Amino acid sequence: MKKQISITVYSTFVIMLIFFGCSTTPKTEKEQVQPTSIKSTVWDKNDSETISDSLILSALKADWKKNFSKKGKPIVVVGRIENKSGKDIDVSLLAKDIERSLINSGEVSFIADKPKREVIRTNRKNESDFPDNKKFKKYLKSLKADFFITGDINSNVDSSVVPIEKMYTMNLEIINAKNASVVWKGSQSLTK
Template identity: 30%
Template sequence: MRKLFAILALGCSLCMVACSSGGKTVSRIDETSTTDLSGKWNDTDSRLVADEMILSCLKSAKIEKVIGEMGKTPTVVIGKVRNKSHEHISVETFIKDMERALLNSGAVDFVANSRERAELRTEVADQQGNATEETAKELNQETGADWMLTGTINTIVDQEGGQAVIFYQVDLELTDLQSHKKLWMGDKKIKKFISKDSVKL
């Protein structure tokens, strides 16, 4: 009897483990691989759009001409990128992808955005009364940006039954902070077709 109870107890334990996992299988994949499970905006879209649009901006004839006339490396800051689409999009991730593309290009210098600057200023102010004179950073010594990059993400959804087409359009603008002149405008379009039993967007 004791053996029978032991076997039953072991079987119940294994059943509980199997049921709690829900039959889920998890496997690691390459972070640069293209995965598109839902058809919605994802990390691949963010990375590819950022890389392509930053390259398009910095390689445009207008920007190359302006950089040549400046005689120095311009400093860029990223302003607001507004999500006007129908879905939740991690704008912060897209901004970071653009920051990385800008830094890695070597064509421009780059400064922290307004939120990051506020945090940095708090730290510098704190150093004035707490850090040694030799190591404390000075106030009012920031590098001002020459240009600001701003943008929007929009979508158009065409849905019928179990099929849908999602059209994404990302618009970016590069503006001179002194003159407020538009130096560059670019857009990137993505269209995705989704077909399944029940489409929920």
């Protein structure tokens, strides 16, 4: 009797082993996780492109452009962008990104003479470089442009949040080269 019970238990165990051992394993589908880009904590090339594109898009929708469009495409010169942030930001890259955004928009023209463009790039100026408004107007007239863009970038640190956030703000002005009046002002912020 004991032998029969042990054979029954043994055979039940073997049958269960075969039955469960041969069953297919449940398929688990792995969810594809999209790679997350690591947010940089310092200013980089992508930030320069993003903030320039955003500001120029906003500037080109403003009235200064609409009012001038009756005469054709305005000729624009990008002046100096000042770094007031205290951080290591390549302002020449910012100026080039602004130029790129403007050119790619197809809505403005730049001075076609390459040597003239290079002189302007190396001698970028803004209104604060001149002792009075008359000399600034004379400089603008010498550029043979309709509008002049100048600006600055600054930063602010918010240490009340963890992790600490840095907010970069770029300010641009578009100045009418004929009368040195500001025709558009805009700013764009980016938090890192």
